Amino acid sequence: MRAARAAFDGAWGKLAPVEKGRRLMALSRAILDHADELAWIEARDCGKPMKQARADAAACARYFEFYAGAPDKLHGDTIPYTPGYTVLTWREPLGVTGHIIPWNYPMQIFGRSIGGALAAGNACVVKPAEDACLSLLRIAELASESGLPDGTLNVVTGLGREAGIALAQHPGIDHLSFTGSPATGTLVAQEAAKRHCPVTLELGGKGPQIVFADADLDAAIPVIVNAIVQNAGQTCSAGSRLLVERPRYEELLERLAKAFGALRVGPALDDLDCGPLIRASQLERVRGFLADASRDKLPVAGQGAIAATAPASGYYVAPTLVRDVPPSSRLAREEVFGPVLAAMPFDDEAHAVKLANGTDFGLVAGVWTRDGGRQLRMARAVRAGQVFINNYGAGGGVELPFGGFGHSGHGREKGFEALHGFTALKTVVLQHG
Numbered sequence: 001m002r003a004a005r006a007a008f009d010g011a012w013g014k015l016a017p018v019e020k021g022r023r024l025m026a027l028s029r030a031i032l033d034h035a036d037e038l039a040w041i042e043a044r045d046c047g048k049p050m051k052q053a054r055a056d057a058a059a060c061a062r063y064f065e066f067y068a069g070a071p072d073k074l075h076g077d078t079i080p081y082t083p084g085y086t087v088l089t090w091r092e093p094l095g096v097t098g099h100i101i102p103w104n105y106p107m108q109i110f111g112r113s114i115g116g117a118l119a120a121g122n123a124c125v126v127k128p129a130e131d132a133c134l135s136l137l138r139i140a141e142l143a144s145e146s147g148l149p150d151g152t153l154n155v156v157t158g159l160g161r162e163a164g165i166a167l168a169q170h171p172g173i174d175h176l177s178f179t180g181s182p183a184t185g186t187l188v189a190q191e192a193a194k195r196h197c198p199v200t201l202e203l204g205g206k207g208p209q210i211v212f213a214d215a216d217l218d219a220a221i222p223v224i225v226n227a228i229v230q231n232a233g234q235t236c237s238a239g240s241r242l243l244v245e246r247p248r249y250e251e252l253l254e255r256l257a258k259a260f261g262a263l264r265v266g267p268a269l270d271d272l273d274c275g276p277l278i279r280a281s282q283l284e285r286v287r288g289f290l291a292d293a294s295r296d297k298l299p300v301a302g303q304g305a306i307a308a309t310a311p312a313s314g315y316y317v318a319p320t321l322v323r324d325v326p327p328s329s330r331l332a333r334e335e336v337f338g339p340v341l342a343a344m345p346f347d348d349e350a351h352a353v354k355l356a357n358g359t360d361f362g363l364v365a366g367v368w369t370r371d372g373g374r375q376l377r378m379a380r381a382v383r384a385g386q387v388f389i390n391n392y393g394a395g396g397g398v399e400l401p402f403g404g405f406g407h408s409g410h411g412r413e414k415g416f417e418a419l420h421g422f423t424a425l426k427t428v429v430l431q432h433g
């Protein structure tokens with residue numbers, strides 16, 4: 001915290017905006033130059049397939065590239081006021097920002113959160129997840145080599161209940177950005193509230209894929225499968241609920257069952273469709289949901305297979321498509337954070353909206369229909385921070401503002417919008433007659 005404050009008051013804070021952007025661009029290039037190494041570290045640390053880890057390294061570099069263009073374009077305004085006055089607004093950095101990062105996409109979430117905070121002129125203290133911190137330690141080294149002044153970016157590892165809470169409670173933090181579970185988000189926000197420290201919360205999701213009878217199923221099927229299988233379903237924006245208009249329900253489930261049957265799960269370096277889950281407790285959690293579904297006699301419509309190369313003691317779970325899931329059940333309402341897709345039919349547009357909005361979350365939704373009017377009506381009616389029409393981006397799109405409603409959190413990261421959250425607007429009123 002002392003190092004970050006010194007950098008904010010000194011070498012980093014005093015750099016010209018254009019120079020700040022150049023340093024961020026140098027970091028972006030360094031991440032790209034080391035993409036294979038970083039992907040290997042991330043795959044080994046998180047268990048994710050190499051292709052996903054490579055995509056994560058590329059996305060991390062892209063965040064710094066995107067935000068490198070921002071420091072010299074982030075400006076205030078002049079406001080017409082009473083004659084004899086001039087009113088200006090300035091966008092000022094907040095100071096030292098704290099970032100608590102989860103284990104599912106360490107590099108991506110680091111890029112999106114730290115890229116925006118640094119571009120806005122802040123110095124950062126980052127607390128990675130205890131389950132996966134290695135890639136961020138390596139990127140901190142690269143940041144130093146790329147010309148970020150000492151203290152501008154600090155990565156401090158440790159347990160959530162020790163290092164995480166210490167960061168949330170620290171009196172010197174001017175903004176907290178937390179990505180993780182809703183329960184921990186509440187704790188962090190409570191601590192921050194004691195000091196009226198602003199907080200951005202990126203929490204969980206239960207993303208609905210809403211498929212109308214006129215949808216192009218050939219286009220929808222691979223996207224629907226990827227949105228729940230990507231990162232073994234350990235994605236806040238996973239498309240984990242499938243709502244299908246009744247006339248095409250059987251057809252779509254039959255085709256999806258085949259697609260699920262072809263999925264393979266194995267060690268990260270085998271680079272199959274899914275790797276293992278992050279830890280034993282996560283495996284237990286996912287198995288718990290599947291055991292409840294089996295007890296409630298919910299039919300499994302399709303399931304992938306665990307490859308012979310996967311060690312028996314590993315945290316592997318086969319991707320599973322469960323059908324006829326009652327909207328009130330745990331599987332339909334709670335975040336599994338595993339490759340389990342819960343399918344249910346709907347009768348009409350109003351019913352689809354009711355089901356889509358029937359959880360406490362509101363992060364990302366997908367709508368599949370060729371009807372233009374319905375596309376816009378659905379986009380308005382669904383409570384989610386991002387609505388994708390005839391496509392779905394689980395975490396994709398560096399340029400696209402991202403964040404939630406309700407238990408999915410509040411505040412927006414990504415895109416230019418994030419810079420507003422990492423700055424404070426100051427209004428200056430001059431009376432000159």
Ligand code: NAD
Binds near residue numbers: 102179188235
């Ligand atoms: P988690 O809340 O347990 O941990 C997230 C981070 O918080 C880790 O760095 C952890 O060390 C830290 N932490 C834990 N306890 C803390 C405490 N008492 N005080 C301060 N920090 C603490 O969550 P998780 O299990 O690691 O991640 C899974 C959850 O994160 C899921 O609910 C998922 O949806 C959510 N998530 C959301 C997004 C998003 O962008 N919305 C992205 C990824 C993950």
